[in-house]
Amino acid sequence: MSSRAALPLAGIHPRELGRVVASLRPRPASLVELPPDLHPALREALQRGGMGRLYSHQRESYERLRSGENVVVSTATASGKSLCYKLFAFQTALEDPRSRALFLYPTKALAQDQLGKIRAFGLRGVRPATYDGDTPQSLRADVRRRANVVLTNPDMLSVGILPNHDAWGPFLRGLGVVAVDEAHVLRGVFGSHVAAVLRRLRRVARLHGGDPRFVLTSATIANPQELAETLTGLPFSPVDRDGAPSGERRVIFRNPPLLDRERGERRSLLTEGALVFAALVARGVRTIAFARTRRAAELIYRYAADRLGPEGARRISPYRAGYTPGERREIEGRLFRGELLGVVSTNALELGVDVGSLDAAVCCGYPGSVASVWQQWGRAGRGENPSLAVYIPGRDALDQFLYENPQRILGRRVEAARLTLENPYILAPHLLAAAHEAPLEPGDEEFFGPGYGRVAGELEDAGALLRSGGRLVYAGGDSPARRISLRSASSETVVIADGEGELVGTAEAARAPSELHPGAVYLHRGAAYEVERLDLAAHRALVRRVPDRFYTRPRVETDVEILEELEVRPLPGGAALHRGRVRATDAVTHYKKVRVADDRDVGVFPLDLPEVSLETQAFWITLPPPPPEARPSFEVFGGALHAAEHALIGLLPLFAMCDRADIGGLSTPVHRQTGRPTIFVYDGYPGGVGISHRGFEAFFSLARDALGAIVRCPCEKGCPACVQSPKCGNWNEPLNKEGAVRLLRFVLGQVDRHPALP
Template sequence: MRAREKSKFSPDLLALLRRVPGEGRQLVSEWEEPAKTPVYGEIDPPLPLVLASWLKRRGIKPYLHQAEVLRRVRGGENVVLVTPTSSGKTLAFCLPVFEHLYEDPQATALFLYPLKALAYDQLKFLRELERETRGKIFPAVYDGDTPGEKRREIRAKSRLILSNPHAMHRYLRYHRQWARFWSNLRFVVVDEAHWYRGIFGAHVAYFFRRLRRVLSYYGADPQFILSSATMADPAEHAARLTGKEFQVVEEDGAARGRRRYLLFNAALFPDLSPFLQAARLVQTFVEEGWQVLCFTGSRKMAELIAIWAGGEEKGISPYRAGYLPEVRRSIENRLKEGKLRGVVTTNAMELGVDLGGLDAVIIAGYPGTVASFRQQAGRAGRGRRESVVVLVATEEPLNQYFARHPHRLFSAPLEQAVIPLDNPYVLSQHLRCAADELPLCPADVAFFGPKLSSCLQDLEKAGLACRMGHRGYVSTEEVPPSLKVSLDAFEEGGVWLLHEGEKLEEVEYRRACLELYPGAIYLHQGQAYEVVKQDLEGRRIYLREAPPNVYTESRRLVEVSVDRLQEERKVEELSLCRGEVTVVEKVVEYVLKRVGSKEEGRSYPLPQAPAVRFSTSGLWLGIAPELLRRAGPGDPAGALHAIEHLLIAAAPCLTMADRWDLGGLSTLYHRQLGGPGIFLYDAFPGGSGITERLFFAFPQLLEVARELVSSCQCEDGCPSCVMSPKCGSGNRPLDKGMALRCLRLLHLLFS
């Protein structure tokens, strides 16, 4: 993405922003992405007449990247298309697929989307294409919402099925009912492939290996076509996701309207929280007649910003995961039809559901990665329509880093996506599913890797599989494992939130332990609820309505122990290690606060709160006491604590993760280290691969952490440098000055 900084702010935007508290003085930078003219591609040999005629009737001339995808797919290659939002990715993969389906009347194709809404959104276009070209393809959505009486018909008739990995993960065990479809499968199209990263990405990667194994049983080896937002090394990401080799198409030929970027540093007006300021921006833009999408980082904040901006009375609604499907679709349709003027969302709307032409996107807090920032910004406008993007910088370190260096939002290299295929929990869960689908034998190492044999022996010892002679290992579980294994959770089954007997939503068990303790305030569709009872054994949380002006913050106790050292680097007084660790997290108290109040709030102890224990991957830095003495006077515990926060805050600059994907611990004495130390750990059982990548990029991590703290103008530490919104000990103790001196020493030693 290229953008150029403007010499002065546009008068129309300044006038608009002066309506917001602070009178626009928070506006620190304005950038412009100029309009882009289209670049078209040549299709040789021509498309079948029926497709070529359809393009001509629609006035569509294929862009350069669409023609290049067609050429490479015709050549038998697996392709990953990496272009911005609204660049015509759907047409790019439809042209080669439909061409083949017209030429081979038996051929089938599977289109997979990360969300149901995306599949239904695309189904309309695909049915129009089929109807107008008179093809006999019968595109259909097949997922959990598909009525039972229609499923048999779709399996028997449809040549193009749209679904999502969650649904197909459940249906793969019934592959014999799909024999016609699987044996003729020529293409697997995976939309929004960048979405599959971290632990979720590992689950989906093993689902694809199970799918390819079943397809091999039916003699099928389809081509894969992936589409993705811009990301670092898309070919490697696609290969880890599917187990196939890919060619990249990334030269975007699509036209685009002018897009203006504003960097709004909310920290310059401390009288109002950054999120209240974001709400006022939403309200102001809506009152101006604009249609607005506002992104924020948490479910709770999506609910709050929507309320503060005026809610349904102003035509503004929250949108997030956890809502019932019919509620989500209603919000999507109302926004597309113009009945809603604003939606405040988590990253759930970062994906490409067609929302029509949005006038503005407000990003309330840097979303954690440059890639996500660009993806969210790309939702503004449509085609050649002009649009505005506002990044509201909070006090958090990375937000202030980009507030001081806005050009880096466009010049910074994109982060690496991580797919931790070596996570033993994920592999084991999918081997259980695979053994239920087809017997597992030694040849399946081609799909599941060298740990297959030892994992199967572990499953046999656990009574989850047994060996059936030369046939291999088969499942012995009474309930199909695919019904118990979730692609986006570690636990088998979640916890239901109940209000007066009505189920509101389901949350993960671990989240229920750490966030839904008795007394916690929880927001759902703009309504505040208080947790009355936590029944984890019965998988139930009981709620009652709470006042709208209160919220809770928890204080946590964290313990980390080293289980296995995998690698160590010694540098003078330092020992940098990575390996396997066990983490114990427990909520010890919570604080009840009032919205808008600066008072500390009242704290309540939680002596009976459950502990969450899990094994994961981590890195740790053992520091000799001598180095702390060399750093000069100060509070060593506060310095180590501040460095821990800074390292976690800096991590998203190097890997496609946010600070919530990592946990940390700092201590002046750790029994296994024999002295002071700092731990960073993957916040998921089995590890997510993030700390492993940070171990190998540790000098760069130190450099970013040092820059975050040294460029902040505060004296004693603030949310823009050493304070963390996820700190379990209330950001105490912290010593900014000593932390900076320690980081300078660490950087010198590692460089």
């Protein structure tokens, strides 16, 4: 145990900070000798850097790659995963001057951080360089010609490298390894796009004679091998026996106290985070606190600085994405020298950027996945040093559910990263980009999967692809890759600009009526703007800067039409669980203006906007018709269906690794097609990305967890911690908490009585 880490933690009584839910025992390192075939220069560089032996998973990865396998490494944060691919890439570069390696990172900051670490090896035969949007045009040709290890991101690969593959010919011909770092973030729409980009890379590399091996690194999730194989279309070998050491870790859960039991209101998460952060820093504990947004991080920092006073405030700092490498190095240096004791960061820096040696990590609000919780906690107590790990939940259902069920974080992973290459809205633009790179051939199904033939045929019918000599050629004169947004399922966007024509931001066209309607308050980088005009035909929204005093909530009327039922499973009591394709149609009819300071309604205003339709995937539950004697009111039975819908949607991200905003829903006492009480839960993206499919697969676990969250919530009639939704298009009206309990117990087979009966 390190004396440096032990001393500041020695005076901390964990129960002062909250409920101690676990004391995780230290684990010694599993160290093995360096591979005997390592190049002498690489062996010397490792020994010079204090790596005379490897963790067992690092050597296993190296040996599997040397034998020709593709590898996915799924081990804990700070376990040295990046060395798993660097070792193989450096060895290959030193053995063969023609060999090339491509390292993909989700952010430019992470690529820059890794560039410095690669240079620190001091290997003469390894010539690393970053290639991204910040690379000057004057240097790009030099990078293509000289670098044998290129660090980039999926966006630049799609837009800057693949469309110009002829200029990258020698690099692609020698491409021996492609590393994809932090692969667990490649899920949903973003992951589906990146899967298509990686398939395009494989295809273009083969055109130039390259056949790279792939190595992916991931946090611990339920399906790392499946994720790797879906991303690339190749078989993978998993490496998941972690050889890195870990120190003792005390895990503390702290819930902000209830202020209003009936409404379920609690003290602010930000206030609570600042209290814990300031208390630790005041005791000399080197601490990092994570918040979900830049604004939240700034507020925690400000509140903590006020509590610590001028002297203490000088020893803490914000630390977020957007800082230059020099600024980050300065903060890290101040941490190492003891000048800084605490940093407050956004979730962006939970990724593998090195923030130095810390003693405590405070997770302020559920960051979107259990894997992310562990990544944040893993920033503290690196190596064998002891650490504190704190979780402070927000008000919503999933945050509070995890507070009540620590084992869902501490136990076996159930969340699976899902993506799909069969969504035509995602695959089609990449097939156009691939055809621009080289004409498509029938054999390209090997790269693009079973949806290739159907989607390529539709593009040919639409005139976007032309048939020539048995091949499909891109019909346009531009670069279609430039029109692809890797973070959107739709290529149509709305430009948001102020009165002087200054660009403020962009949004998906499908979401514009609900997010950018006239009168809507739009937040961008901490500033508030009011929408003055929305021109859907011109794909433009005009906004003006306003004080941040109000927010708006749209009223949305939703209709769901079943297009195709793909699967059905019986549920107890005559209920049934279905899965298939649906069309969801939204009409934004009103909006509510709410004061930020006290959540009081200012007024309700009508809107006249066109409907927006979305064809996507869904699962739905049908109940038997209510008995004749039931005759429930809409408020009672409709409220029960509505509350159960919210509870299911609120906890589905725990299984599907998505955001609650990625999911839509509808509940109705009688659906026009099923003729029965029905609850729909659907993917909020055109074509779907597998979220609802995961909900269908895990339905019984999902329903049990939703029931538990409602039953254990202390509120009387429903609150954000159980059945209210922050995104509800019906403004959470009506909701029946007790009715939702009866309904979920009925579909789980715990009771026989129909939930419409009192």
